[in-house]
Structure formats: C-alpha cells, structure tokens
Amino acid sequence: MSEQSQTIVHDVPVNVAQQADPYPLFERIREQGVVQRVRLNPTLEVWMITGYDEAVSALTDPRLSNSPVKVNGLAEEMAHQERTNVLMASMLVADGDDHTRLRNLVSKAFTARRVDRLAPRIQEHTDAFLDAFAARGSADLVTEFALPLPMAVLSELIGIPAEGQPDFARLAVGLIMPPNTPERLAKGARARAELVEFFEPLIAARKAEPRDDLLSALCAAQAEERISDRELLSMAILLTLAGHETTASVIANGVHALLRNPEQCAVLRNDPTLLPGAIEELLRYEGPVSRGVARFTVEDFEIAGVTIPAGEMIIVGLAAANRDPARYDRPDILDVARREVPQQLAFGHGAHFCLGAPLARAEARIAIGSLLRRFPDLELATPDESLARREGILRGMATLPVTFTPQK
Template identity: 45%
Template structure:
C-alpha cells in the first residue's frame, strides 16, 4: 500500500502521473489517513464515475470507514437509484434552467460591487480569495436558497471543516452546528415561505404528494449550500492563478474576450475545483481496469484532476491553453451524479473573470506560485489565499 505525502497537497499531479504510469488502480493511504482505491486515467475515471456497481450510500461503507462520515441528512450525493433518481428529479423541478438564467443580472451586480471594493484596497493589493472568489458564489447561493446574510460567515467556517473529509471532534461539532442551523431555517421557511429555492423545495409535492422528508430537506440544503459556493470559489481562484502564470494565455483572452467560454472549460480541465470525486463503496467484489477490489465497503476514489491531465486524452496536458477544445473533461463528474449546478458555476466564473480583467488591466500575482498555501485534504482543490496587485 502506498502513502501520499510531502508536497502532494500543493502539487499532486506528478504523483498521480507516476502512479498512472504503473497502472490505473492503486491501494493507497491518503494524507488524512483514509485508505482508498485510487482510480486514475481519463477513461478509467470516467467509467468509474458512472459505474452502477459502486454504491454512493454510506450504509455500505465498511465499519472502519463508517465512523468517518461528516455529513448529515439524506442527499443526492449519498444515494443510489432509485432514491437518487427521485431526489434529483424533485430538485430539478425547483432548480430550473430559467431560474439559473435569471440570476445573470444579480451575478453581474455582485461582481461589480466586489471589484469596486477591491479597487479601493490600499497600495493596489488584495487577496482575491477574500475579495472575489469566496464572496461572489457565497452571496449568490445564499440568496438563491434564502440564507440570511448574517449567517454566511458561520456557514463558511463550518463548511471549511467539513469538506476536508476527516472526522474529528471539530468537524463533528461543525456538523452539529450546521444541522441545527439548517433545521431552524427549514422551520422558518415552512412558516413564512419566501421567493427562494429552499422555500420551493419545502413546497414540492403539494400537488402530487411526493415531498422531501425532513432528513432529505436537511441533506439537500447542506449539499446545495456547500457545493454551491465551494466549487465556484475554487474555480475562480484556480482559473485566475492559471491565467496569471501563463501570460501568453492571459494576453490572448484580453485580446479576444470571446475566448472566455473556452477559457473556463480549460480552467476546469487544467486545475478544476475538485481533486477527487466523492466516495464510492464496493458492495460485492468488483474488477476495475484488471484490478480486483474486495467487497464489503472498500472505498473507490476516482481522481478527477488526473483525468484532466491524462496525455491519452488531452495533448500536452500539463500546459494551460485556452485555445484547445477541453470539452469532455470530468471536472463536474459524469453519469447520473453529474453536478446539478454546473451551469450556474460556469455563469459565475465567466462573469467574474471577464469583469476582473476589464477592471484591472494590470493585474498580476503578488506572490510566487510555489509559495501559495493550498487547502488541505483531497476534496477541494484551491489556494487558501491568492495575493494579487495592480497599478
């Protein structure tokens, strides 16, 4: 069994590439101590993400792994068909394409306000994570779900602990605090519905009787809130970092803003917001790419970030190139668990990056890329801070 450590958090790609060269499946211990079966390579990861033999339900985890769960309620992330199919269909009825599209003016306004505040920073310096990457998606998802503004900082603190993945007293306390808060919020919305997604989720099923249970509401609210800002916040930071470390690509985007859609797809491929997918569990023994993995709740972990760097799928995968066709990446997953909020995340990133470059034509990094501290754990992929400057 291999162990992943050292500079792995800052730059995991060489380790993944070395492992992939040995074969697509490896039994490893992650930096936080969890023992998993890594799946590497584009074809293998894509297949594993859609493999119905692997369970998303924690009840199938082995006893040794079961104690490490740090989520509550019942959500799409932790359900198989037919429950997953039902939950996703119910949420899709409220989280419509029209609703996402209608958010465009508000996303633009929030972005403009944040960049104006950033421009007033002393000495032309700021941390982009605090100035834009975090507050933009947090504001949007909280307004979408109807979460009071004053509670957002507390929610971010809880989420930062929970997404690391390892169960500790602090993460359990954060989970308990978040669950109590969301339960209270659900009761408030039930008594006084508003024009928000959470109120709509509570009201679902009044006509056909298929309603979300209390545990399903709590699980759904937690997942939508955390995923609704974590993914986008990391993607904004990662994307801007890539642009600022590849000046030729930055110049190309400035010269031709119509490249923004292709640039966002390349950001997702090159340095996506999630390093790995959520846990899958073996119910019965399963063979993946020629390796037999025992049943009984072994964790199978598809490495999304390595799929985007597989030279068998993408030419020059280690180069950031916004003119390439990066479509087909699996940064938002694949199969029935494909990210429900992918279109919202893309819309926010397009707006944020375009406005940032227009507002700050001389934007540059204010630290060496190798000096940046990256978020711990193997789930979220993004820098803790991103110092930038302009003149």
C-alpha cells in the first residue's frame, strides 16, 4: 500500500449529494491518486475510487462483495440489521447465485423490448402532467412532474394502487444501509417499517387475486418457492423506491442542467435527434448518485497500486469517474452533442448494473423531450443559487420552479 494513501484522509461529508457543486472535491481527491482513504463521518473511514477505468474494474471484480456483513467491526450491527432490515434480503446486498436468482425474477419486466412497449403509456402520463399546469405558465417541475411521472409508470408496472399510496419520495431514506450513522440508520428503519405496513396487505391481496403486474408475478414465484416471503417483500420495496427516486432525480437534474446551460438547451431543442445521446451526457454530467456505490473486500484487494485489506468498505465514485479527465475531454462541460465512446457510469456497471436503466432512460427521454418541445421558452423562475437539493442518499432537486408562456 502506498504511504501516501495511508496518510492522506479526505472528508466526504454525508450531505455531499446536497451540495451545489461536489465535483471539485472529487477532483481534489483524484489529484492525490485514483484510490484514496476518505472519511464519511467522524467514525467511518473508507476507501474511494475516483478514476473511470478503476471504477469499471472494481464494479466487475468478484473479490468485492455487495454485502457489508463481513466489514471489520460491524458484526453486532450487521446481526441486528439481518434480523430487522428487510432490504438485507434484497439483491441490493446479494452476491453470486443469490443475486442472479433474484435479478432473473424481475429482469424481463425491464428489457429494452418491454420498455419500448411501455413508451406510449409513458407519453400519455407525461402529456397529462404537462397539461395540468400548461395554462398556468409556471410550475414546480419536481413536485408536479419529475416525482409523480415515474411513480405513475411504476405503479402500473408493479401493481401499486393509486389510492392509499404512502409518500414514496419521503420514504426513500429507507434505502439507507450500514455502515452509517446511528441517526440515519434509525431514520431508514422507520421508513422501512412504514413501507412494510403498506406492502404486506397488498402482497396478500395479489396472492388471493393475481393481476397482470410484476407484484403478482413475484407472488407466483414465491408460491413456486423460487423466492421467500421476505425476499418478495424486499423486492417490492426496493423496486419501488429505487425506480421512483432514481428516475425522478434523472429528470429533474437533467432539466436543471439544461436550464443552467441555455446554449446547450437551445442546441437540443433545435435538433431533437440529439436527445438519446443528450440523456447519456446529462447522466454523466449530473447523475443521481453523487458519492458512489459501496463494495466490500472479502480478501486483500489490490487496485491502482494500492492494497486494501479484507473487511474494508470501498466507495466506487460514479460521479467522480464520470468526470475523470483521463476518459473525457472537458469533463466539467455539458455537451449534449458529445461523441465520446466511454459509457457513463451513472447506472453502475457489471452484474449489478441498474436493472431499471432502460426504463429510466425512456422516461427521461420522453419527459425532457416533451417538456422542451411543449414549452420552448422554459426558464428557471428563481436564481439557481437559491435552489435546494433533496435530502437523502441520491442527488436530486428539492424544487425546480420554472416559468413559460401559458398555453390554453
């Protein structure tokens, strides 16, 4: 292990996702080396990978686990989590055959072909939300568009009734997993308890009267003993939270980035054929995961000349890797016509690549394309510096007030 990597510790604050511009911090870390020791809170030091090539390597290396169970000093906390945290039964923390089994149960719902068939319905939902505020000449694109659109799509796909839905955006903190601060773990536990209370009777209803939705398909798999009761509940919660919050952030972050870069917004508006590539660029430039995704060493692990001992936590910095100057020309510049080859990592890479990425891409493409086409003079209604970001582990806007010429 390099002496420099042993001695230099950078602070990556818990609220880094809420910062207006966290990217200079990631660049300062990378300047010291693409694998560095960082501090996430006063008691938690981990390793962080900020290089693109190194991130891709780590995300495909079988020596790194998704499960925090074997992290040094966490035995007592993890025993508690395995008893009480329903997401510990999800593919979020699964490896190997268990991960493959759980992923295969739902992967058909998110294929590119299935998403293509959903596109007309996504467009219908999009048009309905835009119609609702078109005549007003103003809107909050977070609460009136970016948040409700993916929830409407997911509700139909998974089979979640519109009536009696909890506030899934508020309950996204249920995704918080160890290691973390006791306060944040407790907040996540309260959110999960509320979600369990919502989903348990819904699952019972689908077992009694199956429908043509993903939840019914999972219930059928449980009846065939391909998935346990706890795994079924965990899957329903994970798909809803991750699919909703991530896509809402992609849409809101993308619109915000375009409105902050009006010349790029004009390029995209004038040439809609650029839209698919522009979505990839927006994901690279301002994706929904700021700090990164966690992996855990089950044996000594060497990367970029640094040896990380077994039982350590690694943060694979997706946002940092997406702005690595070794892979991208002018990485801090938004360019909707960017032609570079490297695939952005906003949705991860490898076996745990985001299952819902095709759906999120389609929703973002339809939502942003429709918004720009419908409201050609769309602009921010308040100074950019006054806008706040959502609390939580993902990077998303808390509010995005805009104005435009009212439409009848």
